[in-house]
Amino acid sequence: EAQVTQNPRYLITVTGKKLTVTCSQNMNHEYMSWYRQDPGLGLRQIYYSMNVEVTDKGDVPEGYKVSRKEKRNFPLILESPSPNQTSLYFCASSKGVNTEAFFGQGTRLTVV
């Protein structure tokens, strides 16, 4: 089954404690991206990757890092989380930026 898998689904953490949200896809897609979704603001792109070792900033990259060492994995790293990063996060993958995207189930992050 074609899918994008994110872990964890829910996470409560404290300010400043580094965390990683994992994302994996099984469709051999080249393009992967991370979004955050906030009430009233919609989906906003954090980072994206066109292929292995190629990543770039989206609209709201501050406070986040990513890496793409393998085609299937695209982890999101928060090195020093702050309360304003409390949000619902989605990972997505697609063949290209302008093709159908498959989204993960989402990770609800709370930073206290």
Added chain:
Amino acid sequence: EDQVTQSPEALRLQEGESSSLNCSYTVSGLRGLFWYRQDPGKGPEFLFTLYSAGEEKEKERLKATLTKKESFLHITAPKPEDSATYLCAVGNSGYSTLTFGKGTMLLVSP
């Protein structure tokens, strides 16, 4: 800067009452306009891609159309299971990113 505006923000329909959702966009070089459906607590699910003005696509009770400035998602004789948030997004020829609208929350009552 690309902009996507969806209207209305929320729409309540009776079962069987057809209507349309609007997605207005400004983009320098449209590479694709996308419609997604999102159920509460879940990731968006792909519905349609439209690439050029005049294009139309249909899936069950949904039909998407595209002009040079906006797209419509027509819902014919909706059912309660069509209740969801519908998202519109545009791809830009000059960038490798997608810009999403804030969505229209649709509620269909039996």
